[in-house]
Amino acid sequence: MNLVLLGRSLRDSWLLLVSCSVMALGFTWLRVWVASHIKVDAFVKFFSEGLQIFQGLLPVPIEDLASPLGRVAFSFEELGLLMLLGLWTVTRATDCLAGRIGAGTMEMLLAQPVRRLTLVSTHTAVTLAGVLAIGAASWLGVKLGLQFSKFEDAPPWIKLAPAAINFVCLGVFITGAATLISALVRTRAQAVGMVIGFYVVELMLMIIGRLNDRFQWMNRLTILSVYEPTLLTIGLNRDPSAVWPLFWQYNATLLGLGLAGLAASAAIFCRRDVPAPL
């Protein structure tokens, strides 16, 4: 680890990190507070009777989702929060290699007596610290939301730990995948485009796999099938012995693939030719 590079990387990204963390905190706080004010009976009836086909898209049965714990845990599956995590991880990870090569700053950095591995690891360390910070901010937002909520039987915030951990593991996975793509291509635009394409394909596989039993196998092909914060939270509170293996399996998959992606990107970057900037 190079302290000069680490300092530079922190200074480059602190504004984005603080913004994402504050927004994540505010989002989950508001989301929990709003969820505590909404009467969900109508929703439950609506999904149970009118829109049964869409029940398959829900992470847990509608009755569980409608419980205070389910409603709070579902905050970690909201698009807004996932977009904040995506904004941080994709922005940072695609900048790590393709971004710097495309911008030309890699030329000057590589001319210094610094190992390529150090360049990648320093940048990635800050990105992963940011993922932790956004995860912690989201969890803290949930805590604050619960304190100000109108739930009659508000769940203790510690019970949301499985959701927050699953959220952080997803962040590690996105960082690894986006850095790997960044190591393979030449410009940041290419890297971002490929990450978005990858996400769209994953999302389609998940939706089709969940909507129709015939295509359930598709669910196994998508990494989104191991991002289940609501399922893990409710499951670990209801039947810990049955769900603990699932908790470890899901998070280990996300962490393992993310770290493998980071290792592969470092290996590729250490060997690849560095083209002149466009």
Added chain:
Amino acid sequence: MLIQTDLLSKRYGQLAALSECSFDVPRGEILGLLGPNGAGKTTLLRLLLGYLQPSSGVARIDGLDCYRQSVAVHRQLAYLPGDARLFRQLNGRQTLQFFARLRRASLERSLRLADRLQLDLTRRVRQMSTGMRQKLALAVTLTPDVPLVILDEPTANLDPTVRRDVVELIREARDEGKTILFSSHVLSEVEDACDRVLVLKAGRLVDTVRVVDVRRQHRIQAALTGPLSPVPPALVEQIELRQDAVGGVTVISRGELAPLLGWLANQPLAKLQIEPIGLRSVYERHHPATSIDE
């Protein structure tokens, strides 16, 4: 020798960006790289920097393999890219500080260089013109106390006054004992600054000339009014004589002019013209159809 390359080649599929390039550079020399776009100059520099893996052959700096020992090699050199791009959010001073800290080099020296290049260090890089950015990058490059400085078209975006300063800085670096590898399109600049020049064409090293020798070379053209007498044995080795079909004669002299002029004075010649050959002639010998900056 500080730099040694042996049959260094880089291929991209069928395209040979550099083919079997072999040369040595002793310490303290300013070596110029000449060639049009696509000749292989930047590929050669990037191979020396370890940015590219050679397809075959080897490049060494101070005995270290440029690709396999690139970090150790980078301790020996400073590099200025052709289009230097720095961190856009930093100002000039922060940029100098960052690179000085990364190299553990002297910030004072950076600031002195910046002052000499008339840089406004309070301005952010993103607000700087291309020329200012290049000057800032030049200050970054010339700061560390390293034996080798590699400059890829360092004056490409600079005005004539600063170009002159840059050539002066390059000479000063040589006087400090540094070796300079310097690629440029500007022949006059290369001729002014360099001790020796490599000419590249389509990825091949086609000529190596010493600038001091080039400066001693002259082209003498005249019309013949009668037959030439035999060339004295003392001059045979140092001149090249060509007669054309319309009664003209061209003499290329590679040595001292005085003995040749003594012989020419007794020849039946009219309309005598003497001109120094210069790098332009060397360059045009290999790249005849290319228009280049003077």
